[in-house]
Amino acid sequence: MSFAEIGSVEAATAALAAQGYLADRPLALGIHLAIALEQPLLLEGEAGVGKTEVARALAAATGARLIRLQCHEGIDLHHAVYDWDYARQLLALRAAEGGVDEGQLFSRRFLLRRPLLDALEHDGPVVLLIDEIDRADDEFEAFLLEFLSDFAVTIPELGTVTAQHRPVVILTSNRTRELHDALKRRCLYHWIDYPNPDREREIVRARIPGVPEQVVVRVVTAVSRLRQHGDLYKLPGVGETIVWAQALMALGDEGDLEDTLGAALKVHEDVERVRERKVLEGV
Amino acid sequence: MSDDADVVVAHADIVIDRISALAQALRAQGTRVGLGELLTAQQALTAVDSSSRDDARLALRSVLCSSHRDIERFEYAFRAVFGDERMHFGQDPYEPLGKIERPVPPRAAVAGNATGSPEDQDPVAVPAAYSDVELLGHKDFSQYTDAEMAIARVLIARLARRGPTRVSRRTRPARRRSHTPDLRRVVRASLHTAGEPVERHWRAPSTRPRPVVLVCDVSGSMTPYARMLIQYMHASVAARRRVEAFAFGTRLTRITNELGGRDHDRALERAAAAVTDFAGGTRIGAALAQLNREHGRRVGRGAVVVILSDGWDRGDPEELGREMARLRRSAHKLVWLNPLAAHPEFEPLTRGMRAAIPYTDELLAGNSLASLEELAVILEDI
Numbered sequence: 001m002s003f004a005e006i007g008s009v010e011a012a013t014a015a016l017a018a019q020g021y022l023a024d025r026p027l028a029l030g031i032h033l034a035i036a037l038e039q040p041l042l043l044e045g046e047a048g049v050g051k052t053e054v055a056r057a058l059a060a061a062t063g064a065r066l067i068r069l070q071c072h073e074g075i076d077l078h079h080a081v082y083d084w085d086y087a088r089q090l091l092a093l094r095a096a097e098g099g100v101d102e103g104q105l106f107s108r109r110f111l112l113r114r115p116l117l118d119a120l121e122h123d124g125p126v127v128l129l130i131d132e133i134d135r136a137d138d139e140f141e142a143f144l145l146e147f148l149s150d151f152a153v154t155i156p157e158l159g160t161v162t163a164q165h166r167p168v169v170i171l172t173s174n175r176t177r178e179l180h181d182a183l184k185r186r187c188l189y190h191w192i193d194y195p196n197p198d199r200e201r202e203i204v205r206a207r208i209p210g211v212p213e214q215v216v217v218r219v220v221t222a223v224s225r226l227r228q229h230g231d232l233y234k235l236p237g238v239g240e241t242i243v244w245a246q247a248l249m250a251l252g253d254e255g256d257l258e259d260t261l262g263a264a265l266k267v268h269e270d271v272e273r274v275r276e277r278k279v280l281e282g283v
Numbered sequence: 284m285s286d287d288a289d290v291v292v293a294h295a296d297i298v299i300d301r302i303s304a305l306a307q308a309l310r311a312q313g314t315r316v317g318l319g320e321l322l323t324a325q326q327a328l329t330a331v332d333s334s335s336r337d338d339a340r341l342a343l344r345s346v347l348c349s350s351h352r353d354i355e356r357f358e359y360a361f362r363a364v365f366g367d368e369r370m371h372f373g374q375d376p377y378e379p380l381g382k383i384e385r386p387v388p389p390r391a392a393v394a395g396n397a398t399g400s401p402e403d404q405d406p407v408a409v410p411a412a413y414s415d416v417e418l419l420g421h422k423d424f425s426q427y428t429d430a431e432m433a434i435a436r437v438l439i440a441r442l443a444r445r446g447p448t449r450v451s452r453r454t455r456p457a458r459r460r461s462h463t464p465d466l467r468r469v470v471r472a473s474l475h476t477a478g479e480p481v482e483r484h485w486r487a488p489s490t491r492p493r494p495v496v497l498v499c500d501v502s503g504s505m506t507p508y509a510r511m512l513i514q515y516m517h518a519s520v521a522a523r524r525r526v527e528a529f530a531f532g533t534r535l536t537r538i539t540n541e542l543g544g545r546d547h548d549r550a551l552e553r554a555a556a557a558v559t560d561f562a563g564g565t566r567i568g569a570a571l572a573q574l575n576r577e578h579g580r581r582v583g584r585g586a587v588v589v590i591l592s593d594g595w596d597r598g599d600p601e602e603l604g605r606e607m608a609r610l611r612r613s614a615h616k617l618v619w620l621n622p623l624a625a626h627p628e629f630e631p632l633t634r635g636m637r638a639a640i641p642y643t644d645e646l647l648a649g650n651s652l653a654s655l656e657e658l659a660v661i662l663e664d665i
Binding site for chain 2: 008009025026029030032033036037039042044072073074076084086087089090092093094095096097100101102105137138174175176177178181184185187188189190191231232233234269
């Protein structure tokens with residue numbers, strides 16, 4: 001299935017479902033629009049609701065190449081777009097004993113391609129995932145703004161590289177800080193919420209083939225109780241639900257929710273509070 | 284032009300009308316909608332099945348909203364424009380909702396305006412008053428007259444520019460020798476020396492602003508100080524990047540967005556409208572619990588947390604201790620400004636303060652310009 005075939009909300013839903021990703025209607029529509037309008041899609045939501053997974057499923061469904069740029073503190077052009085292989089340049093310079101001119105030195109041979117340049121030059125459909133953009137700093141955000149509007153970058157020594165095929169771009173943010181309005185306005189926006197229990201049960205079934213029904217029901221009930229508890233520092237996401245179900249499956253009949261609480265809660269106080277108040281009693 | 288084309292054009296006109304009405308309704312609620320979004324919105328409508336009201340709504344929503352908060356505004360605007368009860372957006376879009384009663388924002392937030400003409404309090408007129416600044420240095424905020432407040436405002440803005448920094452992983456070219464060679468420049472220089480890296484260049488790490496989280500107590504007992512401290516928060520949000528501002532009485536409100544923008548008075552008005560528990564009781568523990576849970580990620584990445592409160596807590600001291608412990612673990616540094624600490628015989632006797640003190644890195648007064656200066660010095664050293 002190619003991008004062009006995702007011509008409706010239903011097609012987007014079906015394509016993702018075939019990869020085990022159950023998207024609700026607003027999300028499927030966001031993806032459909034991102035493809036139809038060739039606009040980046042910005043996904044925000046709590047940790048572990050499956051923001052990154054969307055890109056992965058979309059790439060798998062369409063046979064596109066997934067290129068991922070994981071943002072981090074201090075990321076700059078040379079991490080994201082290109083860099084020169086300085087060590088090899090120096091070696092080449094010395095080997096040629098000065099018989100090298102600048103043009104040869106700054107040629108493709110010595111160019112290190114980073115994810116964004118890869119995405120532009122790849123011959124074929126690409127899903128470009130720009131993950132956790134809130135970790136990057138303002139300068140990088142400003143650069144991205146330019147990148148996302150032109151899909152071209154200029155390498156001073158080589159010239160301008162323009163996209164062969166416009167990649168489908170998905171950005172994710174954990175909201176550790178507010179993104180710039182300018183960047184947001186260039187994107188379609190979707191907030192991924194925690195799924196309701198019905199959908200979450202479906203997700204667990206889709207992600208762990210052959211999971212016993214009893215495990216699905218217990219884990220999803222437990223997770224939704226934890227989320228409603230309202231007094232926890234970190235709420236479990238869908239990722240945690242799946243790991244928890246896997247843990248119970250691995251333990252078989254001995255599997256106990258209280259014992260495996262560490263699969264869902266990662267803050268000591270939260271675990272203690274849940275045990276103390278017997279939140280999971282009767283599940 | 285054939286009749287068919289006319290019909291299509293007329294139809295497009297209606298769609299554009301509706302979308303503009305929607306945009307207007309969104310703008311009336313404070314969401315930014317530009318021409319670009321309008322054009323995209325129209326394209327989006329043609330891309331989905333336009334007979335489905337729900338799809339049209341979702342399509343428009345994903346184009347016109349750019350934050351979580353916008354979604355609620357959008358739903359309201361959409362109902363208003365496309366719903367049964369079509370509203371007319373005239374002067375006051377909230378008119379049909381009836382009057383919203385809000386507790387009157389007390390003087391704590393809005394700069395005083397008691398006597399004299401506006402010119403008397405014009406902060407630009409400060410140079411003539413530089414001799415007063417010396418006097419103001421140690422004067423307690425609660426003793427300020429309106430005129431002194433106007434003078435202090437300028438000085439506070441200056442203090443608020445000074446904030447903590449941290450070393451970034453980004454590097455920049457350096458003059459001095461360091462540990463990281465600047466290979467780019469070395470290679471370039473070697474071109475002239477037959478590949479021999481004779482001339483060497485270096486890079487050094489740069490610094491970035493460190494995130495700051497300001498949490499101000501606006502309960503009754505803090506009223507005399509809150510108005511100056513909120514000025515400090517506003518000036519910080521305006522002057523530096525990565526500053527988050529919160530206010531609390533019995534519950535926590537994030538006021539970073541409200542305090543944003545250059546216009547001083549309007550920022551304070553917006554903040555006052557957002558905070559509904561001015562000059563009421565205090566539950567510090569509950570407010571910090573909310574900070575830890577709802578905004579944990581904003582605090583967690585090496586932020587300096589500054590709490591501005593007198594520690595008069597009506598809540599459970601055990602909860603306060605617990606939440607302070609958590610905050611101490613996730614924040615980089617925890618500073619507490621307590622106006623009562625200005626008193627020479629200050630002892631942290633209130634239950635709240637006693638619970639909180641073991642977890643604070645610094646305790647300052649924050650009751651005068653001099654102590655805010657002290658805060659600026661501490662922040663710069665962090």
